Amino acid sequence: MEQTREEQMYALIEQWESSELTINNFCKQHEVKYATFHYWRKKRQGSRSGFVALQPPAHTESQMELHYPNGVRLLIPADTSLPALRQLICLPC
Numbered sequence: 397m398e399q400t401r402e403e404q405m406y407a408l409i410e411q412w413e414s415s416e417l418t419i420n421n422f423c424k425q426h427e428v429k430y431a432t433f434h435y436w437r438k439k440r441q442g443s444r445s446g447f448v449a450l451q452p453p454a455h456t457e458s459q460m461e462l463h464y465p466n467g468v469r470l471l472i473p474a475d476t477s478l479p480a481l482r483q484l485i486c487l488p489c
Contacts, residue, residue: 402436408433409433
């Protein structure tokens with residue numbers, strides 16, 4: 397079975413990630429245009445956003461804790477609505 401273009405490019409990106417080459421040198425060695433490689437790399441990063449689906453804990457807590465990358469910790473009631481929680485998670489959005 398032949399790989400799709402997406403599968404080919406993602407495989408190349410994984411090869412590059414495990415190599416010690418710059419993107420420019422890697423592209424030259426694999427005869428891939430830098431702009432093409434950059435496009436697929438960004439597309440792959442977009443499909444792997446930094447967010448993870450959350451599942452509520454089996455036991456109920458009275459509050460949840462939200463940690464931001466800058467170290468800020470936010471304690472919020474466990475019954476906070478999903479829209480409100482989404483706003484808190486995506487503050488800079």
